[in-house]
Amino acid sequence: MNYPNGKKKNMISKKSRLKPNHSFSNRGMSLEDDINVTNQYYLETNRAVIHKKPTPVQIVKVNYPNRSAAVITEAYFKQASTTDYNGLYRGKYVDFEAKETKNKTYFPLANIHDHQIKHMNSILNHGGICFTIIRFSTFDETYLLQGTKLLEYWKDKMNGGKKSIPYLHFKENAFEIPFKYQERVDYLAIIDQLYF
C-alpha cells in the first residue's frame, strides 16, 4: 500500500511511531479487536505471522438448502484446549492468551483454564515464547505477563495461595504494552526486549 508521497505505510519515521498519541484512545475497542488489528498490521508489514485461532465450535446439524451454501443450524461453543493466538516471529514460535477484566484491583486467575496452563507449560518446555496479554479496561492499561510468571502465580494458587494477581503486581512483574495507531497493542515491542 503506497501513500501519495510514494512512501510505504510502514515507512513512517521511527520517532513519530514511538511517540505516544493519546488522541487515538483505546477505549471502546475490545482487546480482541485491538490484537486482530495489530496482527493484521504485523502481517501486512511483514513483521510477523501471528493469527487468532477460530472459535472452537461443535457442529451438530448442517442443512444444505442448495448446492452453494451449507447452513449450520445447530452448534455449541467448545472450550478451547489451547491458547487463542499463535504464530511465528523472528524465527521463533510465539503463543499467547489475551484477557480483559473490568476489575480494578486484581486479575482473577479463574479467567485462565487448567488446560491452557498445561498448554503454556508445554510451550515453554519446548522452547517457545509464551505469554499472556491482560487488559485492565477501566484504566485502559494493557500488560504483557510472561508465561513463566503466570505459571508461578498459578502454582501458588494450587498450593492454597491467592486466586488472583493483584493489579499492583502488574506494575512490578509485567510490562505495559505501548498503544500505537497501527499497532494498537504492540506486544512485539516488549517481546523484542525480553527475548532477543
Add this chain to the structure above:
Amino acid sequence: MNYPNGKKKNMISKKSRLKPNHSFSNRGMSLEDDINVTNQYYLETNRAVIHKKPTPVQIVKVNYPNRSAAVITEAYFKQASTTDYNGLYRGKYVDFEAKETKNKTYFPLANIHDHQIKHMNSILNHGGICFTIIRFSTFDETYLLQGTKLLEYWKDKMNGGKKSIPYLHFKENAFEIPFKYQERVDYLAIIDQLYF
C-alpha cells in the same frame, strides 16, 4: 502412562517401532483423523505441541434457552485464511496443510487455496518449517511435500504450467510418511531428517 513391565509407552524399541506393520491398515480412517491421533500421541509423549486449528465458522445467531447453554442456530463455514495445523517441535515453528485425494494419477493444485499459498510463503520467509501432507487414498500412501516444492509447482501453474502434481512426481520429490500404530502419520520422522 506405564505398562505392567514398567516400560513407558514411548519406550518401545526403535527396531519394532520402525518395522512396517501392515496389520494396522490405514484404510477407512480419514487423513484428518490419523493426523489428530498422531498429534495427540506426540503431545502425550512430550515430543511436540502441534494442534489442528478449529474449523472457521461465521456465527450469525445464538440462542440462550437457559443460563448454562448457548445454542448456535445459524452459522456458515468460512474459508480458512491459514493452514490447518501448526505448533512447536524441537524449538521450531511447524506449519502444514493436509489433503487427501482419490485421484490415482495426480494431485490437483486447486485443493490448495491462494491465501494458503501466501501464508506458506510467509512462514518460509520468517524461518518456519512448512509443508503439506498429501494422501493418495486409493493407494493408501501418504507423502510429505516440502513447502518450497509446493511453491515451485504453484509458480509453474501461475505461469501457465500444469494445474496438478503428477502422482509419479511424489515418488521423486516428496517423502512417503511411515505408518505406525501410535503415530499413524509419523511426519516428524521425516521432519527430523529434513530439518535437523
